Amino acid sequence: MLKCSLCVHDERTAKIDVINGRPLCRECQVYLRHPIDRNAVRKELDELMKNVNRAVVAYSGGKDSVVALYLAKEVYKIPELEAVMIDHGLMAKEAIENAERIAEHLGVPFKLLKYDYLYIFREALLKAQSPCRACSKRMMEKLRKYALKNNYHYIITGHELPFGHHPYKKMSGGITQVRLLSMMTEEERFEILKKLPFRFPELPGYTTNCLVLGPALELYWEKHGHSFEQRRIAALVRYGLMSRERAERELERPSVPEEQRRTVFGKLGLNVSCSGMVLKGKGS
Numbered sequence: 001m002l003k004c005s006l007c008v009h010d011e012r013t014a015k016i017d018v019i020n021g022r023p024l025c026r027e028c029q030v031y032l033r034h035p036i037d038r039n040a041v042r043k044e045l046d047e048l049m050k051n052v053n054r055a056v057v058a059y060s061g062g063k064d065s066v067v068a069l070y071l072a073k074e075v076y077k078i079p080e081l082e083a084v085m086i087d088h089g090l091m092a093k094e095a096i097e098n099a100e101r102i103a104e105h106l107g108v109p110f111k112l113l114k115y116d117y118l119y120i121f122r123e124a125l126l127k128a129q130s131p132c133r134a135c136s137k138r139m140m141e142k143l144r145k146y147a148l149k150n151n152y153h154y155i156i157t158g159h160e161l162p163f164g165h166h167p168y169k170k171m172s173g174g175i176t177q178v179r180l181l182s183m184m185t186e187e188e189r190f191e192i193l194k195k196l197p198f199r200f201p202e203l204p205g206y207t208t209n210c211l212v213l214g215p216a217l218e219l220y221w222e223k224h225g226h227s228f229e230q231r232r233i234a235a236l237v238r239y240g241l242m243s244r245e246r247a248e249r250e251l252e253r254p255s256v257p258e259e260q261r262r263t264v265f266g267k268l269g270l271n272v273s274c275s276g277m278v279l280k281g282k283g284s
Contacts, residue, residue, distance in 0.1 A: 041167055044166060060091075064181060070195070087112060087115070088120075125212075131216055154178055204218075
């Protein structure tokens, strides 16, 4: 099986060509023609942040949003911040505890909003699909409406990958979404976490806050033989933000604790058949 020599894609997840004896996926070929200038992205981010006086931080209690909150408060010193967490119904208890503890540690007001996204998760798991994009889209729309209602013009998130070559994008209603960790390496993020009372939950998959990700990855693996996180993690490797070794570990088939699986499937009203990870609705 051909594997990309630059990122972690292989023939299961991307089209790979051999160019001058070097296997490269199509995404890496585009990147090599139009590389992202990390210093330029960070400089643009620093210039933008000079004008930010009030902001909402999209705060999940996971490691990346915690780093974003720290940067907003301690590095960019935004005068008025609010950390807003959306509990979608399957957030890990440890993530909510991390969120509360670190917001208090940094002296940032914390608000917890509860919405029921279980229907999103149920549909995704029944189809062995990723629930992440639909969940994230709905979360950002809730935060956009919250920002409008409370006269905020900026929403800060903990994403490491920029929007193309830029660390921000305009949303409707005059809101700007800022990816405050744009082009920040994993090592840089972990150095910041060492300064904070952050406790790593033991959760399968590339997450420190969500209970549904592990079972969703498990089901996707069962159907497709690889992770639905492959493209995003491949980009982190391509941009030099994560080591190949760490990425390959993160992309392995997850081992989900039985208690977590029971919790997730129970809340979603799903059963697991005895012959593997095949789901059906209870009573069906």
